[in-house]
Amino acid sequence: MHGRSRPLSLDFSEDELHRYxxxxxxxxxxxxxxARLRAARVLVVGAGGLGSPLALYLAAAGVGTIGIADHDTLELSNLQRQVAHVTARVGQRKADSAAEALRALNPLTTVEVHARRLDEAAADDLIPRYDIVCDGTDNFPTRFLLGDACHRLGRTLVSAAVLRFEGQLSTFKSHLGPPHPCHRCLHPEPPPPGLVPSCSEAGVLGAVTGVMGTLQATEVLKEILGIGEGMSGRLLLWDALDARFRTIRLRRDPACRLCGSAAPD
Known part of the structure; x- marks a missing residue:
């Protein structure tokens, strides 16, 4: 059930009225x-460079329940970009560290910690509990698993990615049917291992993850509120070195193995 379809209470405390x-x-x-934000449930997969600013802004905005799914532990090299964490928490589980930051920022938000690896069983368990899912992961197998699961389980996916000085962003809601494309309409299959380097191999400017994670949070808030033009069917590309944004159109692929006419039911 999505936050906008739940009964909404307009009874705000003085603290809430002042905070928001x-x-x-x-x-x-x-x-x-x-009230829609307060009723919403959002799952953030990955509490790293993207997930940190994303989750912080969702909590600050008053999203009622935020799930944090991440099985990694915090390392010193993470702190160059993963701004939800601090030096004193190096060695802790990232999900716990991020939850501590969100609760300190906004104690009115409920934070649910899922310190587990996102395999198919975990995706099937976690995704139906939330209205919107955010992909802040950094590897192709998890990204494809998450995209496939959101289509199959009927959840909107807001996805961002970064590498070096570049970022990209889109929203996938192919479960609603045409004209919405799925993530495989953009990338039918993961690239061969080693073809696309990871941030740990090629590097990333820390502030780039902050920009893309904040843009990701903005799209989540728009989806909850039902305002503006969403990113379904569009891909936003940002080159930080050129200070240039570009948006390209994504179309639903009739031959797509996930959402096309020949896809299995």
Whole structure:
């Protein structure tokens, strides 16, 4: 069940009215929109460079329940970009460290910790509990597993990726049917191992993950609120060195093995 279809309470405490006052002033948000945010449940997969700013802004915005799924432990090399964490928590589980940061930022948000590897069983267990899923992972097998599972389980996926000085962003809601494409309409199969380097191999400018994670959070909030033009059917590309954004159209592929006419039921 999505947050907008749950019964909404407009009964806000004085603390909530003060905390979210700049949202409530926006005509596109208002009290009803803030109630939608409070009722929403969002799963953030990956508490790293993308997941850190993403989860922090979701918590700051008043999203009622945020799930953090990450099985890794925090390392010193993570702190160059993973801003939800601090030096004193090196060696802790990332999911626990991120949850501590979110609760300190906004104690009104419920944070659910899932310190487990995202395999197919975990995806089938976790994804149905949430309204929207965010992909902040850094490897192709997990990205494809997550994209396939969100299509199959009927959940919107907001996905971002970064490498070196570049980032990309899109929203996938192919479970709603045409014209929405799925992630395999963009990349039918994962690239061969070693063809595309990881951030640990090629590097990444830390601030690039902050920009893309914040853009990702913005799209999640738009999806919950039902405002603006979403990113389904569009791919945003950003080159930080050229300071240039570019958006290209993504079309649903009739021959796609996941969402096309020949895909298995």
């Amino acid at each position: 006052s700049r949202h409530i002033l926006l005509g596109e948000v208002g009290a009803v929109g803030q």
